[in-house]
Each structure stands twice: as structure tokens, then as C-alpha cells.
Amino acid sequence: MIRGTGQHFQALLVMSAVTLVWSGAFAALKYSLASLTPGATVLLRFIPVWLLCALYLIPRRRELISLLKRHPGRTVAASLLGVAGYHLFLAYGLEGVTSAASSLIVGCGSLFTYLFSVLSRTERPRSVRFIGIVVALGGLFVVLRYGSSAGFDLENLAYALIVLGAPLSWSAYTVLAKKILHDGYDVNLLTATTFFFGCLPAFFLVDKTFFEALASPGTLLLVPGYLGLLASLAGYLGWNWALKRSDPSQVAAFIVLIPVLAHLWGYIFLNETLTWLALLGGLAVLGGVAAVNLVGRESPPRTQSADPSGSAPR
Numbered sequence: 001m002i003r004g005t006g007q008h009f010q011a012l013l014v015m016s017a018v019t020l021v022w023s024g025a026f027a028a029l030k031y032s033l034a035s036l037t038p039g040a041t042v043l044l045r046f047i048p049v050w051l052l053c054a055l056y057l058i059p060r061r062r063e064l065i066s067l068l069k070r071h072p073g074r075t076v077a078a079s080l081l082g083v084a085g086y087h088l089f090l091a092y093g094l095e096g097v098t099s100a101a102s103s104l105i106v107g108c109g110s111l112f113t114y115l116f117s118v119l120s121r122t123e124r125p126r127s128v129r130f131i132g133i134v135v136a137l138g139g140l141f142v143v144l145r146y147g148s149s150a151g152f153d154l155e156n157l158a159y160a161l162i163v164l165g166a167p168l169s170w171s172a173y174t175v176l177a178k179k180i181l182h183d184g185y186d187v188n189l190l191t192a193t194t195f196f197f198g199c200l201p202a203f204f205l206v207d208k209t210f211f212e213a214l215a216s217p218g219t220l221l222l223v224p225g226y227l228g229l230l231a232s233l234a235g236y237l238g239w240n241w242a243l244k245r246s247d248p249s250q251v252a253a254f255i256v257l258i259p260v261l262a263h264l265w266g267y268i269f270l271n272e273t274l275t276w277l278a279l280l281g282g283l284a285v286l287g288g289v290a291a292v293n294l295v296g297r298e299s300p301p302r303t304q305s306a307d308p309s310g311s312a313p314r
Contacts, residue, residue: 011242015254018238023261025231026099026106027269029091032223036213038091039205044213044220045087045228050199052233053192063189070183074176075193082173083198089165096159098272103262104143104285105163107255111136111289112171120175128291136288142281191236259286 032041057064068075094102111133118125173194180190213219259282266272 007245011245014238014242018235018242019254019257020261021226021231022235023103023258024265025227026094026103026262027265028222028226028231030094030099030102030266030270032219032227033091033094035216035219036209036223037205037207038088038095039202040207040210040213041091041223042084042087043199043202043206044210044223046083046195046199046202046224046232047228048224049195049228049233053196056188056192057196060189060192063186064193067180067185067189067193071180074180075190076197078173078176078180078190079194079197080201081169082177082194084201085169086166086173088202089162089169093159093161093163093166096156097163099266099270100259100263100272100274100278100282101143101160102163103259104140104282105160106167106170107259107285107289108136108140108167112168113174116171116175132288132291134288135291136285139281139284139286139288143278143285187240191240255289 029041036044090102090106093105097105114129115133177190177194181187213223263272263274263282267274
């Protein structure tokens with residue numbers, strides 16, 4: 001339960017700020033892809049985060065070596081899936097999917113995490129949650145099929161499937177991370193390690209748009225500034241800070257609001273059009289995700305939780 005009214009209120013404020021920042025990341029990423037390739041966008045976004053993680057790990061190299069010796073395969077897999085896989089799938093998929101639709105696809109990450117947890121027998125199957133999964137996936141189909149006045153074709157479907165790789169990657173990362181954290185490793189150490197190694201594949205995707213962006217103050221403010229330092233680094237810190245002061249289910253409730261706000265930002269800043277069917281489908285997705293996250297949720301220990309709701313980063 002919440003440890004006092006003051007801490008409860010502080011956690012609500014922090015999660016409100018994190019929700020606003022994360023919801024805006026979809027529109028910001030979509031906008032940056034107008035001048036950057038997906039690979040260059042991911043690299044530019046995480047260069048400052050990668051450097052800060054390197055500085056964090058240097059004095060903790062003994063703990064890092066212990067982690068790599070104890071869980072070499074899981075650590076590498078978690079890094080590639082949770083950072084490189086998630087962000088590259090999202091960036092490449094956003095080239096053909098609206099920021100609003102992508103936020104709903106990513107918002108389904110908790111559904112896949114729950115399915116993976118049931119298959120690995122770390123959670124018990126519950127009928128209400130399976131109904132929520134069916135409702136959410138049905139709503140997602142409506143959003144993708146009738147999500148805009150421009151229609152939907154096989155090319156859009158291909159990009160939507162690419163975006164789908166993002167929550168699938170994050171769900172697999174969550175399962176791997178929980179297994180590592182159950183061994184007593186610090187969540188900040190694991191986060192820094194996965195960011196450090198997970199960013200390395202992006203260095204092989206550098207191109208001329210990356211170097212052109214270095215001369216653009218606006219791009220530097222948006223991509224490494226907003227998407228990198230604010231949405232990723234500060235967002236992670238704020239999320240973990242709130243988790244220490246709130247029940248995971250209460251923090252997870254904020255995640256349901258992200259697609260709603262992402263639709264608003266896409267409409268305001270990117271002129272993305274929406275239909276009534278898309279709005280109804282979006283409500284179905286949000287209701288299904290809420291059922292999986294909040295109905296009958298068992299509260300795991302807060303101090304060593306990588307992401308109890310299974311929701312993806314932004």
C-alpha cells in the first residue's frame with residue numbers, strides 16, 4: 001500500500017509528468033523521422049544516455065562483471081531486446097504508421113508480457129485477463145483498419161507488424177529482467193548495463209543524416225534532448241522512483257493514459273486525422289489493457305521491480 005499521503009501525492013505528480021513526457025515521445029519520434037533515418041534516430045537519441053551509463057558503470061565494474069558472469073546470455077539478450085530491438089522496431093515501423101496507432105500497439109506490451117508469464121508459469125491464467133486480451137486485440141484491429149481517413153493497405157499492415165516487434169521485444173526483456181533481478185541485482189545496475197550494451201548495434205547504422213543532425217540545434221534538442229535524456233533517462237528514473245512509493249498496480253494505471261494523450265499530440269502537432277471507429281477501437285484497447293494490468297493483480301515486491309506492468313518505455 002501507499003506509504004503515507006505525502007508520498008502518495010508525490011508519486012502521483014511524478015507519474016503524471018512521466019506520462020506526459022512518454023505520450024509525447026511518439027509524435028516527437030515520428031517528426032524526427034522526416035529528416036533522419038530510423039537507425040540514425042536511435043543512435044542520436046541514445047548517445048548521451050550511453051555515455052552517462054558508461055560513467056555510471058565504471059566505478060561499479062565489479063558488480064557489472066559479476067552480473068555478466070552470472071547471467072551472460074540473459075544480460076545480452078535483455079540488452080538487444082529491450083533497447084536495440086524495441087527502439088529499432090518502433091522507429092522503422094513509424095515510417096508507415098501514425099504516432100497514435102503506434103502508441104496503441106506499444107500499449108499492448110503488457111498483454112504479451114502476461115501471456116509470456118503464463119507460458120513460463122510465473123503467473124496464473126485468469127479468465128478476465130484473457131477476455132481483456134481478446135477485447136484489446138480486437139480494438140487494435142479496428143484502429144489499424146479504420147484509424148484514419150487515408151485507409152489501410154498491405155503496406156501499412158507491414159509497418160504495423162514491424163511496430164508490433166517493439167512490445168514483443170519489451171515483453172521478452174521484462175521476463176528476462178525479472179529473472180536477473182530475482183538474483184538480487186540492483187535495478188539501476190541492470191538498467192545501465194542494458195542501455196550500455198543495447199545501444200551498441202545502433203553505432204553500425206550511422207549515416208549522413210546523423211552527421212547532418214549534429215549541425216541542427218532543433219534536432220539535437222528534440223532527439224538526444226527530449227527523446228534521450230528526458231523521455232528515456234529521466235522517464236526511467238521517475239518510473240522507478242514512483243514504484244518505490246506506490247503499489248505497482250497504481251503506477252501501471254497511468255500507462256493506460258499514454259495512448260490517449262499520444263492521440264492528442266499526434267492530432268495537434270502532426271495533423272493526424274482520426275475517425276470515430278478509431279476512437280471506439282482505442283477505447284476497447286485501453287479497456288483490455290486495463291483489465292490485464294489492474295484486475296486481480298498480485299503486487300510483487302517494489303524495490304526490485306524492472307517493470308511490473310510490463311509496459312514499454314517510450
